[in-house]
Amino acid sequence: MTELYDVLVVGAGPAGLAAAQAAAGQGARVGLIDAQARPGGQVWRHDVRRAAPRAAREAIAHLHGVEWLAQHSVIAAEASALRVETPQGSNLLAYGSLILATGARELLLPFPGWTLPGVTGAGGLQALTKQGWPVAGKRVVIAGSGPLLLAAAATLRAHGARLQGIYEQASTATVHAFARQLLHWPARAVQALGLRARLFGVPYHFGSFVRHAHGDTALQVVEIETPNGTQTIDCDLLAAGYGLVPNVELASALGCSLTYPGAHPQVQVDAFLRTGVANVYAAGEACGIGGLAVARLEGTIAGHMATGNTEAATALLPQRNQARRFGDLLTKHFALDPRLRKLADQQTLICRCEDVTLGELDAFSDARAAKLATRCGMGACQGRICGTALAELGRFPRSGSRPPLFPARLATLAGAATFPSSDDEYRGSRS
Amino acid sequence: MSSTVRLSVNGQAVDVPVGASVAAAMAQVSLHFRRSVGGTSRAPLCGMGVCFECRVRIDGVAHVRACMTPVREGMQVQSHD
Numbered sequence A: 001m002t003e004l005y006d007v008l009v010v011g012a013g014p015a016g017l018a019a020a021q022a023a024a025g026q027g028a029r030v031g032l033i034d035a036q037a038r039p040g041g042q043v044w045r046h047d048v049r050r051a052a053p054r055a056a057r058e059a060i061a062h063l064h065g066v067e068w069l070a071q072h073s074v075i076a077a078e079a080s081a082l083r084v085e086t087p088q089g090s091n092l093l094a095y096g097s098l099i100l101a102t103g104a105r106e107l108l109l110p111f112p113g114w115t116l117p118g119v120t121g122a123g124g125l126q127a128l129t130k131q132g133w134p135v136a137g138k139r140v141v142i143a144g145s146g147p148l149l150l151a152a153a154a155t156l157r158a159h160g161a162r163l164q165g166i167y168e169q170a171s172t173a174t175v176h177a178f179a180r181q182l183l184h185w186p187a188r189a190v191q192a193l194g195l196r197a198r199l200f201g202v203p204y205h206f207g208s209f210v211r212h213a214h215g216d217t218a219l220q221v222v223e224i225e226t227p228n229g230t231q232t233i234d235c236d237l238l239a240a241g242y243g244l245v246p247n248v249e250l251a252s253a254l255g256c257s258l259t260y261p262g263a264h265p266q267v268q269v270d271a272f273l274r275t276g277v278a279n280v281y282a283a284g285e286a287c288g289i290g291g292l293a294v295a296r297l298e299g300t301i302a303g304h305m306a307t308g309n310t311e312a313a314t315a316l317l318p319q320r321n322q323a324r325r326f327g328d329l330l331t332k333h334f335a336l337d338p339r340l341r342k343l344a345d346q347q348t349l350i351c352r353c354e355d356v357t358l359g360e361l362d363a364f365s366d367a368r369a370a371k372l373a374t375r376c377g378m379g380a381c382q383g384r385i386c387g388t389a390l391a392e393l394g395r396f397p398r399s400g401s402r403p404p405l406f407p408a409r410l411a412t413l414a415g416a417a418t419f420p421s422s423d424d425e426y427r428g429s430r431s
Numbered sequence B: 001m002s003s004t005v006r007l008s009v010n011g012q013a014v015d016v017p018v019g020a021s022v023a024a025a026m027a028q029v030s031l032h033f034r035r036s037v038g039g040t041s042r043a044p045l046c047g048m049g050v051c052f053e054c055r056v057r058i059d060g061v062a063h064v065r066a067c068m069t070p071v072r073e074g075m076q077v078q079s080h081d
């Protein structure tokens, strides 16, 4: 069965929520899709133990006239329609206009020991903790780069983790320069001060990064490179994330152009958030890392544009352009130390799905050849982790992904509406 | 927000808050979620549905991402060996 929406929004983070609300305000039939069970995206992810911030509660409460399609993963793009998979079956959702608000994921870099249970992303451990992951009393080291480390640390502390320290790879001088810039961004400065207050007493180190994680069957010790030499710390969990990377797979499958401001692609849009493909818009982190304020503004603009309300969209452009400048500031001040690209050794696994080491990849200079010979990037994550890491390491860019966008059940790929009860066969997901 | 859900993880009863993920329930019992192609233990990495390191068997269905699946009363969860 095919449902038809005037406007279909993919991603229920701040950008998608704002887009859906703006479009529904014009009387359009709006569908809001997310692979997650709850709306909120990353920053407003539902926390099982703590109340959501007011802005999140309001954005979710304001979804009048929007059909919320939870646990809908977009698997493929068809002509003016998306193939989605739910826990129960699969569906084709047709649209007049489409808004891509697919957000970003964390940049996760390989280092010896990074596959040990207990090693996660920084935003990754924050997300798991909000889902109810037991961190109370656990010794946690937070490492990597950017303001997300502080946000993750604050969540972990609120859930009772024992923070052993936050290790930021950027130097003291650049972090201080960033802090001075915050004077021009009062709302951001207030947010930063609030975070620091919630993290009172937790050491925040600069110019420092994890070089090795050790443990038998799970993490026990991390080795940290600091400006004063190497330090070892006993811990239960390591949360290490090096910034964010836009999710562009769906945009790419739709034929939207991508741009590469650095090693990683983002969706290319014009001033009105139009992609090159007719009636397809993109908003928020998918178009480049910009943070919460950008996501909300761009979502609203895209929602207006998708319903022909160019005037309302135009009125928001100056605010949006101003907010985007904050993203540029982040990129500049949290640029990665080149030493981080040298942490993995010949034996370090790069492709975690297929267990391919960096050494095995030495002979290859493009992703396709490496994939054919070693299966690197062929597993369930479809190169989202290893391909992105290899691009960051300067090895080769990630190869274009092919459908399905996520491993899907065979019945979905065959276009069946409901799954046979014993259908547990997935394409592209060996154990 | 004190109500909890009871489910079974590797045969062991576990109570977690309503709305928690299977990943959170699994972590109460073990950090071994699946065994990799090369035979090592793996556990969640990204927490957001991207890395597929958290795959487990849920009510007989293999390779389900634990971090993307909310718990339900009576669920049977098994790590992949």
Ligand SMILES: Cc1cc2nc3c(=O)[nH]c(=O)nc-3n(C[C@H](O)[C@H](O)[C@H](O)COP(=O)(O)OP(=O)(O)OC[C@H]3O[C@@H](n4cnc5c(N)ncnc54)[C@H](O)[C@@H]3O)c2cc1C
Residues within 6 Å of the ligand: A010, A011, A012, A013, A014, A015, A016, A033, A034, A035, A036, A040, A041, A042, A043, A044, A072, A073, A074, A075, A101, A102, A103, A104, A105, A106, A122, A123, A124, A126, A127, A148, A151, A152, A244, A247, A250, A283, A284, A285, A286, A291, A292, A295, A405, B048
């Ligand atoms: C793990 C993590 C934690 C973060 N924590 C914070 C924080 O605490 N504070 C902060 O200020 N910023 C945080 N950020 C930064 C965050 O990216 C932005 O603040 C903000 O969430 C971006 O909003 P968005 O709407 O553009 O995208 P997101 O919030 O990322 O929302 C995108 C949504 O799209 C969905 N999606 C993507 N692809 C598909 C598909 N194919 N099918 C179905 N659904 C799909 C995703 O499930 C997701 O819910 C975090 C980022 C990450 C990755």
Ligand code: FES
Residues within 6 Å of the ligand: B043, B044, B045, B046, B047, B048, B049, B050, B051, B052, B053, B054, B055, B065, B066, B067, B068
């Ligand atoms: S932890 Fe990465 S997909 Fe679940």
